[in-house]
Amino acid sequence: MSGVDHLHELLGLPAVDFQHETGGAARPAADAVAWRISVDPFDSDREELTWEQEFTSFLDAVDPAGVEALIIGQWGETYEETSAYPIGLVVAAADRLTSLRAVFVGDLVMEEAEISWIQQSDVTALLTAFPDLEGLGVRGSSELVFPPVKHGSLRALTIESGGLPVDVVRGVLDSELPALEVLDLWLGVSAYDGDVGLPDLAPLLAGTRFPQLHHLGLRNSEIENEIAAAVASAPVVARLRTLDLSCGTLGDEGAAALLEGQPLTHLTTLDLHHHFLTEPMEHRITAALEPHGVRVDLSERCEPWGDQGAAGRYTTVAE
Known part of the structure; x- marks a missing residue:
């Protein structure tokens, strides 16, 4: 997957990795950055951490009502588990993510998974759950489903x-x-x-x-x-x-x-x-x-x- 990097920005906001510990530094404001949520299943120090746990920590640490851009990074062994897992969790939090305007699903690079290995799913679930969503991005097309959908706000699709x-x-x-x-x-x-x-x-x-x-x-x-x-x-x-x-x-x-x-x-x-x-x-x-x-x-x-x-x-x- 040479030529593909982690996103540097989304919705014009700089991409920042959410971290449990900030070392005492203040976190950015919820609406100041595009938050990337990811876990590394091969990190020996945090290999038991699930994407659900990381996402829950994110919702607790950052005001979810202010979040405008969300990047779904590695959610586990992404060549085995589809994106329905993280998408389902984001959809379930729709009543808290009331300002969400852009989502990118599958921000992985070659060292994490080749693009053809990324297992996607029906990404239109995000459009259904977030009628004000303006931007949707997807990386990887294995198992990708995109049934015809009606959405009045989407301005950018990648x-x-x-x-x-x-x-x-x-x-x-x-x-x-x-x-x-x-x-x-x-x-x-x-x-x-x-x-x-x-x-x-x-x-x-x-x-x-x-x-x-x-x-x-x-x-x-x-x-x-x-x-x-x-x-x-x-x-x-x-x-x-x-x-x-x-x-x-x-x-x-x-x-x-x-x-x-x-x-x-x-x-x-x-x-x-x-x-x-x-x-x-x-x-x-x-x-x-x-x-x-x-x-x-x-x-x-x-x-x-x-x-x-x-x-x-x-x-x-x-x-």
Whole structure:
């Protein structure tokens, strides 16, 4: 899961690990930070500590009514126990977490669990329990369930995966999310159950979903060139401010399709980092867009594995 770090912030608030003992130091105010709750099942000094115990201590130590952002980190052996365990505890505390506006589920890095090992669950339980939730993030897609849901407040949805199942994407796109402004999907690779195809993205690209959407990320995909070609003529692009096609297998063919399609000069940012473009194509993109004020991220030019050419391209995250 290289390329994935612990969250540094959520809802614009700095991420802070909740700790039982503060060494006498004052804790931040409940609404000043994004609180990360996690346990390490392999910590010999605290191996008996459960996520439920840690969460209970958190609710007792920090004014839960002031908490605005919550990060669910490692909840045990996350490749065996699904996120239904911590999500259920958070949902049960909904009457105390009355100001909660953002939740991220599964903030783990490679040393804790590969992204494909993180066992998720039906994360829409959080949307049902918190009608004022504005941000929902998920890392890992094994056992992930996202049935169509109605939610009037959600403004940002991120799903990070090494392989996103098509049923999850269909559930997202069939949801009624009138306030959604930011959608970031890491589509991944077929070897890890990433079976989303262009027809599955058609309702999104047609612009018939999510009327407030202004940021679209279709990232970390092994079909990034095909996505770029589809985006080049997609109606949704006209109302975007930022477009993110990073972390995938994008090459010159996909970049050329973007340049030959509809104008992109209205964007504020085009993120293509981690790509397989040649230097001449990089120059073409910057020459076409940067004079119009578009910030183009072309960092992390990659080389295919071995002598495999296009077949040797790879995403940032898979397993």
